[in-house]
Amino acid sequence: MCKIKINATVFLIILQIFLVAAAAFEETCEFDRKLEEQCRMHNYKTVKPLLDYFRQVRNELEDKEIKENKLNELNSDLMEKYHEIVRIHEKFMKEATLLDEYKNKVFKEKNDLQSCQNKVDKFESEINSKQNIIVKLERELAEKSTNFEICQVQLKSLNSSLIEKDEKIKRFSENIQNITEHQKTIKLQLEQSKIKLIKKDKDNQICRAEVDILNKTLLNTLIPSSCSPFGDSDVHPLNVSGIGFFDVLCDSQLAGPGWIVIQQRVGGNEDFNRDWATYRKGFGSYKSDFFLGLEKIHRITRLKRFELYIHLVTVNGSTYNARYDDFKISDEDSGYKLSLGKFSGTIIWDAMRVSENMKFTTFDRDNDIGDNNNCAVKYKSGWWHSSCYNCNLNAPYGPDLVWFIRYPLKKAKMLIRPKESMKK
Incomplete structure (x- = not known):
C-alpha cells in the first residue's frame, strides 16, 4: 500500500514537469513553425513512455483497490467469525460450569449414597445383634417361667409358714406390750435420776467456781513478781500486774x-530479725537464745526501780560486765523508750548510753533518728537504735554483735532485778 502511494506521488511530479516543459515547448514552436512536425514527433516520443507508465500505475491502482475491497470483505467475514467464536466460547464456558455443577452433584449424591449404605450396614448389624439378644431373652424367659412355677410352689409353702408365724407374732406382741409398759416405768425412774444428777452437776459447778477463786487467791498470794525469792538458776512463774502469769529464766550465779x-x-x-509484734510478745527458748518481750519487760520494770546487769564474753574468751542502776522501758504508746540510770562495771566503755531515751525499732516500725535508713533493716535486728548504735546485743552473730568496735562478742546476757535486793 505504501509503495503504491510513493509511485503515485512520483507520477504526479513527473506529470507537472512534463506540463511545464510542454508549455515552454509550445511557445518555442510558435516561433518556429517549421519545426512543428518535429516537435509533434518529439512530444509523442517523450510522452508515450509516461502515458504507458500512467496506464500501468492506473491499472495497478485499480487492482489494488479491488484487492483492498476483497481484503475488507475478508476482514468483515473474519470479525463475524471472531464474534461467532466468542459466542461459542461463552456458550462452552457456561456448559463447562453446568458440567462442573453436575459433577459436584454427582459426587455429593455418591457420598450421600455411601453414607446411606454405611447406615444400612450399621442398622443391619444392630438388627442382627438385637435378634441375638431376643433369642437369648427368649431362652431366659423360658428358664424364668420354669423358675416361676417353682416359686409358686414355694410361695404356697411360705404362706402356710407365715400363718404360723403370725400366730407367734401375736404372742410376741403381747410380750412386747408388757415389756413397753415396764420400759415406761424404767424411763420415769431414769428421768427422776437425771433431775437429781443435774442438780448435783450445778452444785459441783458452784464448788469448782469457789475452788478456782480460792486457787487464784492462793496463787496471787504465793507467786512473786520477781526472781528475788528464788535462789537457783531455773525457770519459774511470775505474777505481774497487768499481764498475769508467765514463766521467766531466773539466774543466781x-x-x-x-x-x-x-x-x-x-x-x-535464733533469728533476731523479727517484727514489732514478735518483739512485743517475746520469742526464743530459755535453753538457748531468747528475748523475754517488750511488754513483759515494761510491766516488770514499772512496778519498782530495777537494776540492769549485762554479761559479756568476747570472741577471744574475755569476760566483762556492765551495770545500770535505774533500768526501765516505757509503754507501747511511747515506743518502749529506754531508760538506764548510772553506768558502772568492769568494761570501761558506756556503749548503751547512745540508746538512752530511744524508742525501740524493728524492720516494720522505724523509730530511730537516722535520716536515710532504718537501722533495724540495715543490721537485721530490733534494738533501741539511734543512728544506729554503739552496741547491739540483738545483732546477728558476726562483726555487728559488738560492745563498741573494740569488743566483738560471742555471748551476751541482759539481766534485771529490783534495786532493793542489792542492799540485802
Whole structure:
C-alpha cells in the first residue's frame, strides 16, 4: 500500500514537469513553425513512455483497490467469525460450569449414597445383634417361667409358714406390750435420776467456781513478781500486774541471787530479725537464745526501780560486765523508750548510753533518728537504735554483735532485778 502511494506521488511530479516543459515547448514552436512536425514527433516520443507508465500505475491502482475491497470483505467475514467464536466460547464456558455443577452433584449424591449404605450396614448389624439378644431373652424367659412355677410352689409353702408365724407374732406382741409398759416405768425412774444428777452437776459447778477463786487467791498470794525469792538458776512463774502469769529464766550465779534474764545470746540458733509484734510478745527458748518481750519487760520494770546487769564474753574468751542502776522501758504508746540510770562495771566503755531515751525499732516500725535508713533493716535486728548504735546485743552473730568496735562478742546476757535486793 505504501509503495503504491510513493509511485503515485512520483507520477504526479513527473506529470507537472512534463506540463511545464510542454508549455515552454509550445511557445518555442510558435516561433518556429517549421519545426512543428518535429516537435509533434518529439512530444509523442517523450510522452508515450509516461502515458504507458500512467496506464500501468492506473491499472495497478485499480487492482489494488479491488484487492483492498476483497481484503475488507475478508476482514468483515473474519470479525463475524471472531464474534461467532466468542459466542461459542461463552456458550462452552457456561456448559463447562453446568458440567462442573453436575459433577459436584454427582459426587455429593455418591457420598450421600455411601453414607446411606454405611447406615444400612450399621442398622443391619444392630438388627442382627438385637435378634441375638431376643433369642437369648427368649431362652431366659423360658428358664424364668420354669423358675416361676417353682416359686409358686414355694410361695404356697411360705404362706402356710407365715400363718404360723403370725400366730407367734401375736404372742410376741403381747410380750412386747408388757415389756413397753415396764420400759415406761424404767424411763420415769431414769428421768427422776437425771433431775437429781443435774442438780448435783450445778452444785459441783458452784464448788469448782469457789475452788478456782480460792486457787487464784492462793496463787496471787504465793507467786512473786520477781526472781528475788528464788535462789537457783531455773525457770519459774511470775505474777505481774497487768499481764498475769508467765514463766521467766531466773539466774543466781552470774551476779548474785534474784536476777531475771530478759535477753540471752549463747547459741546463735535464733533469728533476731523479727517484727514489732514478735518483739512485743517475746520469742526464743530459755535453753538457748531468747528475748523475754517488750511488754513483759515494761510491766516488770514499772512496778519498782530495777537494776540492769549485762554479761559479756568476747570472741577471744574475755569476760566483762556492765551495770545500770535505774533500768526501765516505757509503754507501747511511747515506743518502749529506754531508760538506764548510772553506768558502772568492769568494761570501761558506756556503749548503751547512745540508746538512752530511744524508742525501740524493728524492720516494720522505724523509730530511730537516722535520716536515710532504718537501722533495724540495715543490721537485721530490733534494738533501741539511734543512728544506729554503739552496741547491739540483738545483732546477728558476726562483726555487728559488738560492745563498741573494740569488743566483738560471742555471748551476751541482759539481766534485771529490783534495786532493793542489792542492799540485802
